[in-house]
Amino acid sequence: MFVTGYIMTVGLFIPCYVNQFYPDAAKATLQLLQKLGVEVVYPAKQTCCGQPMANSGFAHLTSDCDALFIQNFAEFDYIVAPSASCVLHVKDHLHSAENEGKAEGIRGKIYELVEFLTDVLKIEKLDAVFPHKVGIHHSCHGLRGLYLSQMTELNAAPFSKPQQLLNMVSGLEQVSLDRPDECCGFGGTFCVAEEAVSVKMGKDRVTDHSKNGAEYITSSDLSCLMHLEGILHRNKSKVKVVHIAEILNATV
């Protein structure tokens, strides 16, 4: 798989809330990368990318977060995270007064898991099995920030990296949605600051998936899934959420 014969070392960036609430997605990311022959290191002192503060208007308070991120991740060949949103934040906003060169390096070598698999490892097959009907929730930061898929607003050729990977999973059936790339309403602090709108947006996304027959909603962002899961659980829905890493790492 690696033309250079050089085994790359990947720094695994597990966003704060994934670490605390969704360790299974983090484990799946680690195991999947290991299965594909990548050496993975998880720097123990990592914390947060600073996005929650920055998106609330407090970007000027994130310099300590940025410095710590650089300290943890500057030395790796690549940095991979199972979260499009956090990756986009680092790509767009990681800076350093003292180490701008290192910050720039990180901005160029940080990847969300899906794009790392399709664009860096360029995998063409997977041994994964997931015999279920699955709806893809495109997170806005993955879609319109990292261009993981073509955006429906544009007059441009379609493509979808998550779909490309899910097509390699045995037994998995992808469901089509009425609104394939509408925002779920999580939006960081928006989810509590604009609670009513956030929940209404989430409810409508969930309905789109369930009425089109999805058993699972998957995404490359757990923040969206955490919000959708909260709504599904409250409404005692049978539809479940699952991070795409867990599907791609699933065997039986």
Added chain:
Amino acid sequence: MKQTETKDHAGLAEDFIKDEERVNWHDGALWYIREKRDIASKQIPEWEALREAASQIKNNVISNLHDYLLQFEANLTKNGVKVHWANNADEHNAIVYSILKAKGITEMVKSKSMLTEECHLNEYLEERGIGVINSDLGEYIQQLDNEPPSHIVLPCIHKRKEEIGELFHEHLGTEKGLSDPTLLTRVARKHLRNVFLTRRGALTGVNFAVAETGEYVVCTNEGNADMGAHLSEVQIASMGLEKIIPQKKHLSVFLRLLARSATGQPITIYSSHYKKPREGQEMHLILVDAGRTRQLGRTDFRNSLKCIKCGGCMNTCPVYRKSGGLSYHNTISGPIGAILAPNLDMKKHADLPYASTLCGSCSNVCPVKINIHEQLYKWRQVIVKEGYAANTKALGMKAMAWTLASPEKFSTAGKAGRWFLHNIPFVVNNKFNPWYKQREMPEGPKESFAEWYAKNEK
């Protein structure tokens, strides 16, 4: 106007959402228009190139506004149009009043103009004894209801046809319970026809002003601008400084983009060019600043002035569709309103840049490629730095909980876990927690990934 402004966007949106059936219908109607826009834009292979061309033409305009405005003024004057300059809403309103007063006009008909809404012209004139009738059907309905427009292209999109029937029953004497849109439109048409025939003064907005020729173009689907203007003794046009385009040929770019982006139509039914007064008619054009040059001076936000007011960002915005235009408590609502409004009054509109998930769909539909969602992010930084974060009640403490996440607190995984349980707004399981109101908490696992990794992978 009916609307009170004691609540912020989150509060007004919550009120709107209480009627879920209305929200579903409002959301569906606007999504339908977004879909029509998608179909129309995808029928033109050069769509993205057109957007790029429009963006560049507008970049040129806002970079050379001074020269284009003087050229436009010179050509207007040559064509026999009287030019006025207004620094702000009051000056604009006073100019309109003085023009009408000089002719002894006490009633005026007005086609759609968001600028005059922004200036509160109707109220100003009515206080001075001059009656104004809005001739755009949607604005006419909003005027009957004493409510501002909720959408720049579809002013009464938030109203059900039954509610419009009720308004017509009350104000125009239609039969109670009549709600057939065609019949209601006929009634409005009859009333407006009489207005057109009797009003001596007519005011229109301006969609595009051509510096090269001194003409201006007004786009409508109803022909109401033409009806007013053609029958008037005094024709007034009010325009924001940014509405200039350099040459007539550039209209071929903008007219193709405007209606497709707005409603999915290939072009507006009427694209009317006004250049010279008829014999015996007076024509006036008022160029209005009202904060535009201040926005021009803000590097990060100046390109918001490229906006051609198609409303495409509103139709695609999920927050707009679920919360309704009036929840933005500003003349221009939706994503574009949220980046224009803080320039006008940062304190009053501090909540608007937060009325977004930063999903970015607005920037993708924008026909002149304004980076709307990036500007929303940047406005948040400005609002916090200028000390107005406290005005966004909804943000307040909740955002601070996040902000307190200093790296020291995260120094070990164990500490991080405890920090999370105490500080993340949606973890605290009680009725004051907005997350828990309609959503379950994430189920806490036995151990964090960091803890698992320390045990298993080292």
